[in-house]
Amino acid sequence: MNIALIGLGMVAATHVQAVQSAEKLHLSGVWGRDSAKTADFAARHATRAFASVQEIAQDPAIDFVILATPPNARRDIVQELAAAGKPILMEKPIERDVQAASDLVQICAQAGVPLAMMLQHRAREASQALKTALETGALGEICTVDLRVPWWRAQSYYDAPGRGTYARDGGGVMISQAIHTLDLAIWLLGPVRAVQAMMRQTALHHLEAEDWAGALFDMQCGAFGTLLATTAAYPGGAETIALQGTKAAAHLGSGVLEISYLDGRKTRVGAEGATGGGADPMAFTHEWHQSVIEDFAQALRSGGQPLATGQSALAAHAVIDAMQRSSESGQKQQVQQWG
Numbered sequence: 001m002n003i004a005l006i007g008l009g010m011v012a013a014t015h016v017q018a019v020q021s022a023e024k025l026h027l028s029g030v031w032g033r034d035s036a037k038t039a040d041f042a043a044r045h046a047t048r049a050f051a052s053v054q055e056i057a058q059d060p061a062i063d064f065v066i067l068a069t070p071p072n073a074r075r076d077i078v079q080e081l082a083a084a085g086k087p088i089l090m091e092k093p094i095e096r097d098v099q100a101a102s103d104l105v106q107i108c109a110q111a112g113v114p115l116a117m118m119l120q121h122r123a124r125e126a127s128q129a130l131k132t133a134l135e136t137g138a139l140g141e142i143c144t145v146d147l148r149v150p151w152w153r154a155q156s157y158y159d160a161p162g163r164g165t166y167a168r169d170g171g172g173v174m175i176s177q178a179i180h181t182l183d184l185a186i187w188l189l190g191p192v193r194a195v196q197a198m199m200r201q202t203a204l205h206h207l208e209a210e211d212w213a214g215a216l217f218d219m220q221c222g223a224f225g226t227l228l229a230t231t232a233a234y235p236g237g238a239e240t241i242a243l244q245g246t247k248a249a250a251h252l253g254s255g256v257l258e259i260s261y262l263d264g265r266k267t268r269v270g271a272e273g274a275t276g277g278g279a280d281p282m283a284f285t286h287e288w289h290q291s292v293i294e295d296f297a298q299a300l301r302s303g304g305q306p307l308a309t310g311q312s313a314l315a316a317h318a319v320i321d322a323m324q325r326s327s328e329s330g331q332k333q334q335v336q337q338w339g
Contacts, residue, residue, distance in 0.1 A: 001024065001025055001026070001063040001064065001297050001300070001301075002026050002028040002061050002062050002063050003019055003025060003026065003027055003028060003062070003063065003064055003065070003066060003293075004027075004028055004029050004030070004031065004050065004056045004059070004062045004064075004065045004066070005019075005027065005029075005030045005031075005065075005066045005068065006030070006031050006032075006053065006056065006065055006066070006067050006068065006069060006077060007032060007066075007067060007068035007069035007070075007073075007091070008030060008031075008032035008034075008037060008038060008041050008068075009068065009069070009070070011068055011091060012030070012032075012041070012068055013045075014286045014289050015066050015068060015289060015293075016030075016045050016047075017286040017289075017290075018286045018287075018289035018290035018293050019066075019290075019293060020045075021286065021287075021290050022290050022293060022294050022297075023294075024297070025293065025294070025297055027045070027047050028047065028048060028059075028061060028062060029042065029047050029048030029049065029050045029056070030042050030045070030047055030048070030049060030050065031049070031050040031051075031052065031053060031055075031056060033073075035049075035051075038050075053076075053077050053080050053081070054080060056081070056086070057080050057081050057083070057084035057086055058084060062086060063087070063297075063300065064086060064087040064088065064089060064114075064296065064297070064300060065081055065086050065087070065088050065089070066088075066089050066090075066091075066118075066293070067081075067088050067089070067090045067091065068090075068091040068118075069091075070162065070168050070169065071093050071094070071095045071096050071168070071169060071170055072095075072096055072162075072167060072168045072169075072170075074090070074094075074095060074104060075095070075100070075103070075104065075107075078104050078107055078108065079107055081113070082107050082108050082110075082111035082113045083111060085111065085112075085113060086113065087113055087114040087115070087116075087296075087300055088108065088113065088114070088115050088116070089116045089117075089118060089292070089293065089296045089306075090115065090116070090117055090118065090310070091117075091118045092117055092118060092119055092179055092180065092183070092313065093170060093175050093176075093179055093313075093316075093317065094117065094310060094313055094314070094317065095170065095317075096166065096167075096168075096169065096170025096171075096175075097170055097317070097321060098314065098317040098318050098320070098321040098336070098338065101313075101314055101317045102314055102317075102338055104310070105310040105311055105314060108310060109311075114296075114299065114300060114306065115309065115310035115311075116292070116295075116296045116299070116306035116307070116308055116309060116310065117308040117309070117310055117312075117313040118289065118292055118308075119180065119183050119184075119187075119292070119307075119308040119313060120180075120288035120289055120291065120292050121180050121181070121183070121184045121288070122183075122184060122187055122292075122307050122308055123288055123291035123292050123295065123307060124255055124270070124288060124291075125255070125269060125270050125271075126252055126255055126256055126257035126269050126270030127184060127188075127252065127257075129257050129269040129270070130188060130241075130243075130250055130252055130257050131187070131188055133248075133250065133257075133259060134188055134189070137247075138247065138248065138259070139243060139245030139246075139247055139248045139249075139250055139259070140245040140246030140247030140248065141222065141245060141246045142189060142219075142221055142222070142223045142243055142244070142245050143222075143223055143224070143244050143245065143246065144223060144224055144225065144226075144243070144244040145185060145189065145219065145223050145224070145225035145226070145241070145242070145243055146225065146226050146227075146240075146241070146242040146243075147178075147181050147182065147185055147225065147226070147227040147228070147229070147239075147240075147241055148181075148227075148228050148229075148239060148240045148241075148242075149173070149177060149178040149181050149228070149229035149230065149239040150228070150230060150233035150236065150237045150239075151173070151177055151229075151230065151231045151233060151236045151237070151239070152231060152232070152233055152234045152235055152236030153205070153211075153231040153232075153236075155204075155205055155206065157231075158205055158206065158207040158211075163207070164176075164205075164207030164208055164209050164211070165207070165208045165209065166208060166209060169209070171199075171209040171210065171320065171324070172199075172201075172207060172208075172209030172210040172211055172213075172231075173209075173210055173211050173212065173213055173229050173230055173231050174199065174210065174213050174229060174320045174323060175317075175320055177229065177231060178213065178227075178229035178239070179316050179317075179320065180239070181229070181239045181240075181241060182227070182316045182319060182320070183308075183313060183315070183316040184241065185225075185241055186315045186316055186319070187308075187312070188241070189219055189221050189223065189243075190219060190220050190221050191219065191220045191315060191335070191337060192217050192218070192219055192220070192225075192315075192319045192322075192335050193217075193218045193219060193220050193334065193335055194217065194218045194322075194332055194333065194334050194335060195215050195216070195217040195218075195319060195322045195323055195326055195332070195333055195335060196215065196216050196217075196326050196331070196332040196333070197213060197214065197215035197216075197227075197322075197323035197324075197326040197327050197333075198213070198214050198215075198326075198327050199212070199213045199323060199324060199327040200212050200213075200327075202230070202232040204232040204234075205231070205232060210327075211230060211231045211232045212229075212230040212232055213227070213228075213229045213230070213323065213327075214226075214227065214228050214229075215227040215323055215326075217319070223243075238253045238254040239253065240252060240253035241253070246262075247261060247262060248260060248261040248262060254272045254273060255270045255271055255272055255273040256268065256269070256270040256271065256272055257269045257270055273285055292306075292307060292308065295307045311338075314338040315337075315338065317338070318335050318336050318337065318338050319335050321335075321336070322334065322335045322336070
């Protein structure tokens with residue numbers, strides 16, 4: 001299958017490595033807003049430099065598109081690709097807020113175009129093992145959930161034009177970093193019903209949006225949860241999900257799942273790896289991206305559902321929206337269910 005990559009920012013090289021490492025997939029070309037940068041990127045990666053999004057949309061050889069632009073630069077691109085019938089695999093977040101995100105999902109749905117999200121934490125071995133444990137009831141009834149994203153970013157990260165702004169990114173640590181852990185928790189456990197949150201800027205960074213967020217939440221499954229996410233925790237650590245069930249406790253972090261059963265048994269699945277939580281945002285393996293890209297390609301071949309559909313990704317956007325409303329009002333907020 002032939003793939004075009006749109007967007008040549010920080011994560012583009014990871015996508016290229018992921019495609020080039022996959023079997024039966026070929027990077028047919030790339031496009032970015034800066035034509036000189038596009039030509040240089042294409043030359044370095046031995047691929048074609050497309051002249052426009054329209055050229056990609058009209059190329060019958062392109063089987064699907066990886067869209068990795070900032071979220072504020074997507075609507076026109078999605079409309080053009082959807083009109084041409086090109087399936088899209090999109091980097092998170094979908095858009096800057098839940099309504100705009102839903103609009104993009106609907107554009108693809110109305111055109112009958114598959115839309116999947118690069119929520120690669122769902123593809124990791126340890127995440128899959130925890131999903132199985134939950135579905136088989138191995139942990140029992142889940143009572144409490146604890147989500148932690150103790151990351152670090154230097155000020156130079158936020159000095160990049162538009163980063164950490166509502167106009168380009170839609171917010172700060174929640175929508176740009178912690179959305180992965182939040183999405184994974186929802187994928188594992190189901191919807192969040194209500195949330196009370198605080199979202200703030202610390203003295204460690206100068207940015208428009210938040211670099212620290214804390215929340216308490218209720219889940220539809222009956223569990224109560226806590227969340228702490230920040231890019232102001234030097235030197236940065238791995239994000240974690242800890243679950244307490246009536247039969248066992250589970251801890252997911254750094255690609256490893258540990259389950260401690262109340263009868264004394266213990267199991268461990270996965271292998272430790274960096275997650276990009278420190279000063280280098282790209283300090284993680286391309287293999288997770290590769291798994292999602294291969295999954296999307298297989299879904300297109302078979303007509304099945306990809307691992308992370310655009311529709312399923314709206315749930316995390318809705319929680320972030322409720323967190324922002326709660327932080328502004330000081331009151332608990334219901335999470336709107338999109339679906």
